[in-house]
Structure formats: C-alpha cells, structure tokens
Amino acid sequence: MPPSAPITEESKSKKKLQVWDGSAAMVEQGRHWSSALIWTFALLFGSTLLWAFTAKLDQTITVRGRIVPAGRVRDVESPSAGVISQVHVTEGQLIARGDPLFTVEAKGLSSRRQALLSTVQLLDLQAEGMQGILSSGGDPDRLPPLPTVPVVADPDQASKLLTANQQALQMRSQLVQLANKLASARQTLELKTAIAADMKPLFDSGGMSRNAYLEQLNRLQEIKSNVANLEEERSKVMGQVASQLNQTNRQLLGLRAELEGLKESISYRTVKAPSAGQVFDTAIKRSDVVNTSEIALKIVPRNRLEASVNIQDRDIGFVKLGMPASVSVDSFPSGEFGYITGEVKSLGLDALPPTQETQAYSFPASISLDQQEVLAGDNKLNLQSGMAVSANIKLRSRPVISIVTDMFTKQLEGVKRFR
Structure with missing residues (x-):
C-alpha cells in the first residue's frame, strides 16, 4: 500500500472551489424556476384580467306568464234590454267578421x-x-172542406181560432139551409106553374070559376116571390161574406206591413261579430232575458299566439322593445322540447299593483313566438291559449369585471350602512 499524499493548502482551495461552483449552479437553477413561476402567474393574472375586461356575459331576467292570442279577446255585449229571440252561433264555432251572433x-x-x-x-x-x-158560389155541393185549425200552445189563441172556425161553419150551415129552402121553393114553383097551366083551359072553357083560377095564380105568385126572396137572401149572405173577406184582407195587409216594419227593427238588433275568431264563453240561449251592456259571449282571435308576461319593476329598467327572449312552456319541459325563440313585442306604460300571482308591482309585456308548436319526434304539438310559460329576456352583455366590482361595491355599501 503506497503512502498517501500530503494535503496541501492548494488542494484544499481546489476542493472549496468545486463545492462553491456546485452551489452556484443550484442557486442559478432555483432562480430560473422562480422567474418562470413569477412570469407564469403574471401571465395568468394578466390574461385573466384582460379576459375580465373583454369577455362579455349575457344578463337575463326570467319572467312568468301565459300564452294568449295575439289579438285581444273581444267581449260582445247586448245592445239593449230584451229577449234573446235567436242565437246564430254555437260554442267553439269559427266565425268571420260581420257574421250574425244573436238577435x-x-x-x-x-x-x-x-x-x-x-x-x-x-x-x-x-x-x-x-x-x-x-x-x-153559394152551392153547398161545391163547398171545400173547412180549413184545419192550427195547433197552438196558447189556450186563448186556440179558443179564438176555434171560434173563427165555428163562425165559418155557421155561414156554411146558413147557406145550406137557404139552398135547401130555395130548392124546395123552386120545385113548388115548378109544380104550381104546371097546375096553373093545366087550369087555364078549364078556366077558358068555363069549367072553372074565375075566383078559383085567380086564387091559383096568386099562390103561384107567392111562390115566385118566395123564391126571389130566398135568392136575394143568399146573395145578401154571399155579399156579407165577400165584404168580410175584403175587410179581413185589408187587415192582413196592414198587419203584415207592420210585421215587416218590426222585422226591420228587430234586424237592427241582430248583433254581428266585430272581428273574426272563435266563439267562447257563450252565456246566452234562446228566450233568455238580457240587460243593456250585459256580456253575451266572447270572441277569441284565431291568429298567432304570444306570451303575455309580467316584468317586475326592479327588472324593467333595461327592457326594450325587440329584445330577444327564449320561452319555455311548462307543459313541454325545455330539457326535452327546447326553447321557443321570440322577442319583446310590447311593454306596459305603467306598473300594475300586486296580485296573488305577481306578489309585487309589475309591468305587463308581450313576447312574440317564432313557433306555434313544439316537436316531439316526428309529431308537432300545437301550443294552446292559457298554457303557463317562463321567458328569459336577454337584457344586455356586461364585462365580467363589472360583476366583480359589483360584489365589492355591495360589500362597501354594506360596511357604510354598518357604520
């Protein structure tokens, strides 16, 4: 094993320099990540701030209402007090303007x-x-049958008609009696004339006294006079009948003329439809007694339907005519059938007081509907008057930042009120 080299000051300095170089690299790397994070957060904040100032959010209000005809329902009133003589229409009937409704x-x-x-x-x-x-002509054999007495419900009128028929029967009986008497008198006259003719030769030959012959002629003259009287009486009866008939015809002419005048007066009281539509809520029938200005029926227009809604007073400020709206019909949930587009068609000029439905002051408004039906697969389901709806009216587009500032503003106002 070789001996280790001695550690000198130079070697120690080199080691320290190596350690320092490694730490500097780590510090440099940390600074790089910190700068990246700072720039990332700054970029995100700037982007968010830019989006908050530039992005728009739609501000909408939701209102409730019902589907109604585009034209108003017309109330038809009685022009005067009286009796309904005739109703010309039925409930639900489609009518045109000017059609007769009732009389x-x-x-x-x-x-x-x-x-x-x-x-x-x-x-x-x-x-x-x-x-x-x-x-x-006074001949009983040529008399037609008596006219049939009409059947009427009024007992007094029935009695008068029966009396008139009996009077005609009495005249017929009188003519029959006169005809029988006249026939008998004529037969007697014919017989007496023959007897007088047979007596004349006897009287001329002296076989019969003058008084007897003159007496026979006197009887013959009496019979002739009786026949003439009966004929005159029959003529008088026929003259009376003709006179009564003429008088009756004159009365009939006058009465029929008066009836025509009444018919014209009544025709002026025939109420006609002020507009086309469908008859609804009929409150009259024949023989009913009505008073002046009493509502007899209503006419619902048959044109397009629209949504009639109530906008609360706190939401009316930005609502203008022509603003777009999306309408959801309660009977056809929007999740399945979608929304019906439309726009604000009219706005009330003044607020209506609270009701059981609105609970607050509200302005009436109407929204036109681009569709009159909803689709259920291949089937079309028609909208009907009276259906409840919810409508979303788009008021305006606001920057997102305004929503944030509104929150701070409300908080600040709350603090001020607290103080």
Missing part, C-alpha cells in the same frame, strides 16, 4: 210581434173559410 228583441217589440202573429194567424183562418164559401 235581441226589445220586450215591447217582442210582445207586439207575438200579438201581430196571433192576429194574422186568426185572420188567415177566417179568410180561408170565407174564400171557400165565395168559391162555391
């Missing part, structure tokens, strides 16, 4: 019209009976 008869007009109709019915029956008598 109102004023109570006085209705009573007068019914009285006129009853009188016309009675006079028509009388005229028909008298016309049958005149058409027969």
